[in-house]
Amino acid sequence: MKAQRRNDVLTKRIAERLKEVRKSRNLTQEDVRFHLEMNIGRIEAAQHSITFATLADLCDYYKITLEEFFRGIETH
Incomplete structure (x- = not known):
């Protein structure tokens, strides 16, 4: 079985954004x-x-669209 890919920079940016929201x-x-x-x-x-399903649930809870959530997040 192939190991799951992980982008630590993106994971950290998403975590920071969730906390901020x-x-x-x-x-x-x-x-x-x-x-x-x-x-x-x-x-x-x-x-x-985080899975996209979980992120979508959190965005719904926070009343923010996925587009708004990802605005300004860079992966490099």
């Missing part, structure tokens, strides 16, 4: 955990790669 909405990690039943702390710490 959450804080801009005055939400705690516990708020997100309670409402979505997901440990956002590990995602925001870039300890885990």
Whole structure:
């Protein structure tokens, strides 16, 4: 089985952006955990790669489009 590809730069940028969006909405990690039943702390710490489905759920929760979320994120 082939190892999963991981882009550490992109993973870190996504984690930073998620944290920024959450804080801009005055939400705690516990708020997100309670409402979505997901440990956002590990995602925001870039300890885990995030799936597109999870990212879409978070964007829906934060009321932001995927396009808005990715605006300004660079991978290099």
